Amino acid sequence: MSKKRRSFSAEFKAKVALEALKEQETLNQIASRYDVLPVQVSQWKQQLLSSASGAFERKGERERLLHDQSGKESVLYQKIGQLEVELDWLKKKSAQWKG
Numbered sequence: 001m002s003k004k005r006r007s008f009s010a011e012f013k014a015k016v017a018l019e020a021l022k023e024q025e026t027l028n029q030i031a032s033r034y035d036v037l038p039v040q041v042s043q044w045k046q047q048l049l050s051s052a053s054g055a056f057e058r059k060g061e062r063e064r065l066l067h068d069q070s071g072k073e074s075v076l077y078q079k080i081g082q083l084e085v086e087l088d089w090l091k092k093k094s095a096q097w098k099g
Contacts, residue, residue, distance in 0.1 A: 017044040
């Protein structure tokens with residue numbers, strides 16, 4: 001019989017990761033207090049450190065990055081659509097030559 005995986009909220013993860021950043025207790029102590037694995041505490045701490053710089057980005061910069069991403073995405077969707085149309089056309093033409 002398998003156990004159901006526990007899921008933790010972003011707020012909980014942030015709280016635990018901040019505790020780990022303070023380094024007033026060991027990872028094992030923090031993990032036992034919050035009833036999680038020490039590996040999870042370490043991973044959450046690393047995630048917090050790697051994404052912390054995003055908190056200090058300018059609003060315009062963040063919006064520009066999102067806009068650039070959505071622009072690239074729309075170009076890719078257009079290309080996919082074009083390739084699907086070309087593929088359908090080639091299938092029809094090859095069926096005409098066979099039959």
